[in-house]
Amino acid sequence: MESVDLDRFDRAILTILQTEGRITATELARRIGLSKSPTQARLKRLEEIGVITGYRALLDPIRMGMAHVAFVEVRLSDTREAALQAFNRAVLTIPEVEQCHMIASRFDYLLKVRTSDIQDYRRVLAEKISALPHVAGTSTYVAMEAVKETG
Structure with missing residues (x-):
């Protein structure tokens, strides 16, 4: 584009x-x-021309009981195109994943995950993120405070 x-x-x-x-x-x-x-x-x-792609309501996740934010580094066991596409399709189905970025680093993807609390995050990590295609490992960083967030 x-x-x-x-x-x-x-x-x-x-x-x-x-x-x-x-x-x-x-x-x-x-x-x-x-x-x-x-x-x-x-x-x-x-x-x-696609500069404006849509309009939406911005919700307050804290008022909705979704105050826990974690950033997750994801390392894949396979980074060939088919494996990347399989991961990309599957991660779109996880509602707790707010953002997913392919990264040029020692890991392959960085996810922003929002849940109600650490127990809920642990469940999402174990049952959903770790079960994504080709996931070899993850590292989690828990956010203590959002200093700046823009839509």
Whole structure:
């Protein structure tokens, strides 16, 4: 996928929408210094070309009883393409895994896992993560506090 050219108005729209996704088109237009129609046209274009991929509600995981965050290094026993694809497909099915990144390091993947507590995490690690295809080993780092998280 290639990058697209964004001017200052496009960037202003994106900056505002990242923190205020429910802003009205009228207010968005006022804040970026354009009228409503060109702002709406830009917004539609940003959606059509895939810069804006969707809109969603941001939930407070702590209020939902999901305060435990762990980062998990995953080492695979096989890193050929078929093994990587099998791991990728399988990890998508684990709802507790919020993020999964392939890493160029001494391990292969870094997962962000959110659970209710350490016991729940232990269950997810044993029953779900360790059972993923080609997992040879894991190392866990428990987060004590989120200093910065952005959506």
